[in-house]
Amino acid sequence: MKAILTLGIFLASxxxxxxxxxPGATNPTVTQSNIHKTICVSxxxxxxxxxxxxxTNLKIQQLASGFAVNGDMAPGDYEEDxxxxxxxxxxxxxPKNLWPEPYxxxxxxxxxxxxENKLHSLVCSGKISLRVAQSEIAKxxxxxxxxxxxxxxxxxxxxxxxxxxxxxxxxxxxxxxxxCKAANSAGYGPYFRLVNPEYFWYRxxxxxxxxx
Numbered sequence: 001m002k003a004i005l006t007l008g009i010f011l012a013s014x015x016x017x018x019x020x021x022x023p024g025a026t027n028p029t030v031t032q033s034n035i036h037k038t039i040c041v042s043x044x045x046x047x048x049x050x051x052x053x054x055x056t057n058l059k060i061q062q063l064a065s066g067f068a069v070n071g072d073m074a075p076g077d078y079e080e081d082x083x084x085x086x087x088x089x090x091x092x093x094x095p096k097n098l099w100p101e102p103y104x105x106x107x108x109x110x111x112x113x114x115x116e117n118k119l120h121s122l123v124c125s126g127k128i129s130l131r132v133a134q135s136e137i138a139k140x141x142x143x144x145x146x147x148x149x150x151x152x153x154x155x156x157x158x159x160x161x162x163x164x165x166x167x168x169x170x171x172x173x174x175x176x177x178x179x180c181k182a183a184n185s186a187g188y189g190p191y192f193r194l195v196n197p198e199y200f201w202y203r204x205x206x207x208x209x210x211x212x
Contacts, residue, residue: 017099024138025097030089040124055080085116180212
């Protein structure tokens, strides 16, 4: 965008789990036919959630093996999160479904939780199937958020306070170019994963949350 949105360093480096390491995994005991006896029953997730000692140890191992963002090895800066959430029938203890998700800003604002809750509501109300919800959250939870809720909230790394950004409506999106080089030549970009819808038009070759 010609008027570039200013983002915190944290947001620019935010990332999704590596799909080759964390593609997501589902709980085989949860099916479309039994959702109203499992995930749609209050208290279900507490019954299947793994012990914190397990997830903490896994988090530390994963951070040491290359999951750390910008070299940040502090376990307290991450939530060991289920890619496919428990409330969507995600596998509770499978490492393929768990990764150290950076907290969003100093307040630890769990943005991904909001789309998890939204998809859970849609599944339990019969508006979408369990399989569709699981696929959306596993493939790209940011796109799922934008599609089902709206703009991703951002946070200033200095103040630690959440603030709602307002991306342009579809009619005011920047023009789409064949390459980032072409976009830059016309005076557009950069675009960031957690803010600009245009981000998804281009290839993020180094997966740093920024294109163009």
